[in-house]
Amino acid sequence: MSGPSIYEPKTGFEKWLDTRLPIIRFGADLMDFPTPKNLNYWWTFGGILAVCLMVQIATGIVLAMHYVATTQGAFASVERIMRDVDYGWLIRNIHANGASMFFLAVYIHMFRGLYYGSYKAPREVIWILGVVIYLLMMATAFMGYVLPWGQMSFHGSAVITNLIGAIPLVGDTVKTYLMGGPAIGEATLNRFFSLHYLLPFVIAGIVVLHIWALHVPGNNNPTGVSVKDVKKDTLPFHPYYTVKDGFAILLFLLVFAYFVFFAPNALGHADNSIEANPLVTPAHIVPEWYLLPFYAILRAITFDIGPIEAKLLGVFAMFGSILILFVVPWLDTSKVRSMRYRPMAQQFFVLFVLAAVGLGFCGANDPDKLVFKWSDGLVVNYVDTNGAAKVSQKYAEYADATAFQASLPASAGASIAIQEDGFKWLWLSQILGAYYFLYFILILPVLGIVEKPKARPPSIADSVRGKKSGGSSASATPVGGAASVAAE
């Protein structure tokens, strides 16, 4: 998509260098890169993510200068960073909240790609590289969370490594190699520190490939219509998108700074301020918020299917929910990229976003607790004459419950308790989890066949000039057109 290079070396040195290492030409061509002129603010998250990665690497390098990767010293060294190292509190808060900001941005970036069909031909490789980056981000974040060696660090990592242990045949071996011993300990901490330092640079490398792959077909755009005339449909990346991205980055940094300065612990867990104790697991063990939807899917599987046990099935579902993203380009059969022109897909997409966010809430809540209550009453717990524990029927009135209690012999040890019935978080996570998978394996493939897309503008230039539909349109109505604008 990139046209011939328009860079012309001016000084003698630039001419000399251009024939030896054309690095200035490389940068100039990137800045001149023809970019669709209709990109909206959802497209600024790529630049925001680049900033996030740089912030994490810069602050991480600093933290590694002060951090001690031993089970005896890790927790104290983090406290020392917070209390004694000059501006250590600032740099650690940026790093810890930076992980959350990174994931916030990457989720918006991914939803944008899903909505506008940025994964479709010829951009499948960009998407796949993006999923690889996302996987590496999760691995990096998980290992980074272990390093402060708090209670959540320790027991969270125990849960995740045990997940891997559930994989049949190889699980136990992989788990042992991951931990380097019978349990999470010194060896685990050291290798996690090493890998936590390494992986961001691997991510940076794949980001280069991601951007390289992007610069072959060029950016997708909100209409999904390919660039037809570079002169009419595009603008040079600089200054048009450097300024637009820069403005979005500033707004994003405002949110970032709010968390760093005013709510640095809002996204963390209080339990992680207690040093790791291998003998006591915290009462509530949950991962960081950005992993909660997958945690919910893991816990949603409480049933066996044939010979496969629920535990293993849950692990498969959890990994499957991420790995399925790799094949999205081939699951979506629609010829139309942007959901702006796909009235049915739009609605299913909104439900998908709600399901993904809802799964996050499911992951944060106890699966046996109630989302909402539809009835409550009193029950009598007692021991019958055979010595078996029994629960009475539910009574609406206290008098009825006490009457039943009085009817029992004293040896029954009867006691009255409140019983609430309602919609469990477990059930919600099962419904939303089912929708998550159905969206990819059923809805996307079928929609492409049954959906009648609206007319698309003939070109990006036409869409910018306000011609919403070009040529003959069978389904585009004024109402539908307005809806697609609102959904943007």
Next chain:
Amino acid sequence: MSEHGSKAATADTAHAGETRRDFIHIAAGVAAAGGVAMVAWPFVQQLGPAGDTKAASAAEVDLSKVPEGSEIRVGIGGLPFFVRHRTAAEIARAKADDTATMRDPATDESRLVKMADGSYNAAFLITSGACTHLGCVPVGPAQGSVGEFGGWYCPCHGSHYDTSGRIRKGPAPKNLAIPEYAYISPTMIKISL
């Protein structure tokens, strides 16, 4: 870009060619530079000694534990210091050399610190333990070598220090430095970095 700029040019002939866009460029550049500087500040500051390191940068030394004719070595924040209990002969030799030709002339008394009562305790010489040449730690009476002038000898490049810690021979340019210290009692000193 310039075609937009020329439209924005004002009628003010004194500023012909300068546009609002130029102003925005400069203002944005200055704001960005200020932002970078403010971000850089904590990243540079964190390289300095941390609060606990600074707090550990002083130590009290009990002089009564130092045997006469020998020395003890004190590490403060990883830096070596010599606390030497000089014999009468060593003190006399140091004072006798006050007028000798030296690379870094100093009297023995100028290398001591007054006690609370205003007098000098010539028996105790407190110096830095780093050779002024390239920072090796010279050997002294406890290591069995005091050099040609009875003080210290640096094994790295052969600098000889006298019993007042003054450089007398070899490549070192300066006398052994006198650290910041004070007598908090006649037998107790506090050395600070």
